[in-house]
Amino acid sequence: MSQTIDAPARGLLPLGCLDHVALAERMGWASPSVARTLSSRSRKRREAGKSRPGDLPEPDGYAGQKPYWTEATITAWGPARPSIVRAEDVGEAHKRCSVCREVKPLEEFNTSTDKRQDRARPAAAHLPGAA
Numbered sequence: 001m002s003q004t005i006d007a008p009a010r011g012l013l014p015l016g017c018l019d020h021v022a023l024a025e026r027m028g029w030a031s032p033s034v035a036r037t038l039s040s041r042s043r044k045r046r047e048a049g050k051s052r053p054g055d056l057p058e059p060d061g062y063a064g065q066k067p068y069w070t071e072a073t074i075t076a077w078g079p080a081r082p083s084i085v086r087a088e089d090v091g092e093a094h095k096r097c098s099v100c101r102e103v104k105p106l107e108e109f110n111t112s113t114d115k116r117q118d119r120a121r122p123a124a125a126h127l128p129g130a131a
Contacts, residue, residue: 017068
């Protein structure tokens with residue numbers, strides 16, 4: 001259960017805790033807004049009873065209205081969340097299938113052209129409705 005820091009200490013985090021800024025830095029995200037968005041969406045899904053495996057865990061506490069997580073909470077959550085594979089992790093000629101989660105060569109995917117960027121977008125061949 002989360003705790004709220006008393007009024008005089010609002011805005012100050014306990015030692016070893018991560019707010020949105022520190023969480024974004026630790027996870028290697030582009031900006032704190034990524035952490036805020038993920039936190040907000042995770043909270044809304046928890047309230048609706050529709051949590052997902054990649055959702056941020058419930059905050060360990062609040063500094064005023066700002067949520068924070070302990071390092072231990074994030075360390076436990078990080079490896080358990082679904083991975084997002086970047087091109088530099090698997091190579092330009094590979095993609096992770098969203099269905100079976102295997103990394104496969106792009107040749108094993110059907111492609112469709114993205115007219116907006118004039119480039120091929122891979123789509124897994126074994127997906128329902130894929131030709």
